Amino acid sequence: AQSVTQLGSHVSVSEGALVLLRCNYSSSVPPYLFWYVQYPNQGLQLLLKYTTGATLVKGINGFEAEFKKSETSFHLTKPSAHMSDAAEYFCAVSYNDMRFGAGTRLTVKP
């Protein structure tokens, strides 16, 4: 069975500050891990994914995430937050099907 846990349902940062959204996973097989962003009343947009190979994954809009097997984590970071980053972020783990975390709402203060 697979699952993900997102720590913090709501994260608030100032514009220009570091963004850190936490995700821990549980999987009995090598995981495929994803981060998605969702804007209000819209579908999911893939930010980045880890399948195999390099553990530091770079995605769109300046986001990156590092797969740490020893910590069973896949935290999402961005060095400098922008107002347009305000959205809901979902971590997901996939093998035969995809399971989502509860989501983290990111607020960016001017």
Added chain:
Amino acid sequence: GAVVSQHPSWVICKSGTSVKIECRSLDFQATTMFWYRQFPKQSLMLMATSNEGSKATYEQGVEKDKFLINHASLTLSTLTVTSAHPEDSSFYICSALPIRAGGYHEQFFGPGTRLTVL
């Protein structure tokens, strides 16, 4: 590439009526499609896994007689909400898994359908 569409994007219906939502993979074939439901300010919950040419597999707690799924071709799956009630109002999102020899299991998501039952 890897575009998934949903139709309609939003629908309002009266309680007791049925609503059909289509999910299409536009530029690839998918033997497997998934249906998710998302209530306001909540995460996506997998409702069912749809395999082309066979019966869908429903998650625990999802009524198969209420949420009818048909996956008649490699590019189309439909979800019919039968006898809809206000509590069925939600955002329904589909995804499709491309036919791929080996490799990882990335699903491609549709834009979602907002269902409001009055």
